[in-house]
Amino acid sequence: MGECAVSDALVSTHVLLGTSSGGGGVYGQSMRTLSTIFTSLILASALSGVMGTVEPPHVTSVAPSPILTSPKPQVLKVTGTGFAPGLTVEVTQQGNTETFSGAAVRGQSSTAFEIAVVMAQPGAATLVVRNTDGGVSDPFALKVEAGQTGRPEGPTPQTVPVIDRVVPDKATKGSVAQLLTFSGSNFVQGLSVSVTDPTGTVTVIKGTAIDSVTREMVKINIVLDIAGEYSFLITNPPGQSSNSVVVVVS
Secondary structure, three states, X not given: OOHHHHHHHHHHHHHHHHOHHHOHHHHHHHHHHHHHHXXXXXXXXXXXXXXXXXXXXXXXXXXXXXXXXXXXXXXXXXXXXXXXXXXXXXXXXXXXXXXXXXXXXXXXXXXEEEEEEEOOOOEEEEEEEEOOOOOEOOOEEEEEEOOOOOOOOOOOXXXXXXXXXXXXXXXXXOOOOEEEEEEEEOOOOOOEEEEEOOOOOEEEEEHHHEEEEEOOEEXXXXXXOOOEEEEXXXXXXXXXXXXXXXXXXX
């Protein structure tokens, strides 16, 4: 609330009180006007507080990391806070900026989304999120490294892991590890599982922490101790990442 508006309200109060001695009717009208003025002051103050709490977007992690170069699109899982509907994403590499919006931003929530990006050259790259209200994230540095040598055509499509489903897809919150089974295709030994919990924290499960891996099935035991949505993403050793699946914990 500006000082001018408050001053005007106080002047109106003084004038109305000064005229109250003219009669009961005038006095009653003055009090009703005073009530309206102070109600407006309180409402404006409350709205000002709400308008001032808009959260800008903030990127906390991008998976996989590092990103290995490839001539084919790779799925990047972006996590953070303050992601608003209708946002746009800018990825800058080698001085060129590519913008993603609409259907190109997949599986969006306030804490995560996915985009498919071609990273053909190693080196520095950055990712920026822009909300429709003007909020802009700080540039998030992406680590892009050269892929395996001797494969100029890049990884074949068959090496990209695909998750068809996860069992169970609903679980009860608890402090004891629960078994999750991912069914799909193109899973290879040495893969990792990226887990984004309901708070946006990302944990990578790999090595002996993974129970078993076959080409069509991956099993892990994990503690699900926070209510909400857990998102899972599988990444094969060359760096190709799968689609994400969600387990709802209540």
